[in-house]
Amino acid sequence: MAATNERLREPENEPRRKPEKEAAGREKGAGRGRSATRSLSRLWPYVRPVKTRFLMAAGVAAVASCMGLVIPLVLKWLVDGPVADREPGGVWLGGALLLGLGVAEAGLFGVRRWLVARPLAFVEASMRAALYQHLQRLPVSFHDRWASGQLLSRATTDLMLLRMFLAFPLTFLVVNGVTILVGFAILLAQQWTLGLVLLLPAIPLIILCSVFETRYAVVARTVQDQTGDLTTVVEEGVLGIRIVKGFGRHRSQARAFRALTGRVRSTELHKAGLLATIWALIMTLPELAIGAALVLGTVQVADGDLSAGTLVAFLSTALALRWPVESLGFLLAMSQDAATATDRFFEVMDEPTAEQSTAEQPTAEQSTAEQPTAERQLTAQQQSASRNDGLRFEGLEFRYADAPPDAPPVLAGVDLHIRSGETMALVGATGSGKTTLTALVPRLHEPTRGRITLDGRDITTLPRDELRELVAVAFEEPTLFSATAGENVLMGAAGAAEADLVRALQVAQADFVHALPQGADTQVGEQGLSLSGGQRQRLALARAVVGQPRFLVLDDPLSALDVHTEALVEAALRQVLATTTALVVAHRPSTVLLADRVALLSGGRIAAVGTHHQLLGDSAEYRSLMSGIEREEAR
16 A cells, blocks of 8 residues: 555545556557557657758668678678789788778768767657646646656656667668668679578568567556556655654555566566567577578589679678668567557647647637627626626536546535625535535636636636636645745746735745745755645645735645644734635634635535524534534544
8 A cells, every 4th residue: 555645635536546457457458459650650740850860860870781781792802803813912902991891880870879869869858848748737637547656657767768769779670671671682683592592581570570569569568557656656655754654664565565566577577588589589580591591502602603702792791681680679679668658658648638628618608609699788797797796606516537427426516606805614524525616616627517607707718827817726735846935935926026925924924934044945845845734834825825816715724733823824814815705615613713604515515605603503514513623623
């Protein structure tokens, strides 16, 4: 069991995709109806900007490889000419030619490496940037389903595999193919009967490579998915180290890690076994063909049908082609790894962003445009009159996309009006959907049915940037980044100044920041773990109020504060709430008292609305809820 704060605090009613099941499902489908060529062709948009240098590199490598095929022709001239005629001058000339060809070949391969070094860095960087940007635009529901380790492995290991593929296998699949074609043309021109002997293994090699490709694709996908799961376990073990140590779970965590690494090791060994088998067969068949050609050629030389120089040149050419042929297994394996990495990369890139997922849904403005003229005029008048209408939930229904079909919706017909300038406390039992409701306001999730309006404007008609300038949020679980305390707060408003930072820290009672070693410029560490829970929550609250938003959504913002600090923050919050429209999820009576009215959420609906004292008198469920909280706090 992965022990992490995030896993322990997962929202109820929200299913999470298990990485092991996710990987198992993909293993079954990997390799079926899948074309490595089709997968790899999707890299073209990223390679296109540097295609000129890639083509130049491939051309240089092809020339260098084909230059190696000239060496056997020089050997033929040497054996049949200067060596047979005992001419030392010709031998020295032939030696110089061979040396020059070797140096030129090595130099051209060096040029090829230089040509692709910078483009490869560019391609990898652009793909990683595109992936990160896309991850930021994906809806929260995507991140709820996907394990973070799977995403990390795609951004690191998979992109590294693609860079290696572009650096070597992609070029040499083309280069070796050209070399084999040119080499066999030379062989057939020298002695067509011996050339046909060397061509005999071609058909079984093609069949073997096809079978190998199908089997290797499945194993390659499995090991890359398992590596993603392993990354998840390592990440969770590091982030949850306090829980692991606090509960003495290091041994069970180590056992779970060893079990997962054992599965990865087993799959890697299977993968290595497949590669060893295909490589052994690819090496054996050409060697047998070369041996047969040697025997047949020797007989022809003995019979006088073939010159010794031609046989030497023929065998030298065949040996020069041995590496291009034998490397096919290795190159195909790397191509399959790259194709799998490409599939995994585009699995994320193909996920629709929040904007794309709602693009097909008709907006309120589009629906209004379809109404008759008189109705449009009436609607326009209503919208004009509701410019200070506050926050409304109308017939709101929500269910998670991957929830079972027979599961009830988390929210079912929520109707609630928070008047402009009013503070509404939202209370309800655990799992009633309070956090889900607050997440719908900034469109972290999209409602299944119904709508939400801000001052009469449907939030689906607002650009997301504008919506999130109007609405600020602070969640129960404060999230801080590996940045300074000031930078974490200023993330709440674009263009906020130093004065805004000071004011927000004062409102959130986060003046402790000034006492840090470098003040607001102090690094708070990963997840802000160098701070206490209450300090992190106060920084998150400062981030929510720094931009002086029109609407404020707070999910139990005082849960981690001590009684003294809570009283100070509440006093400051009253000033903020007096100038904004706020929805506050409350679990404490003291937080409820900050609100003008209270809404009770029960069974996915708003069961009652009124002041705290009204609900205490009118709602038995509310009385029970409040009395239970008070008894718990009294303990």
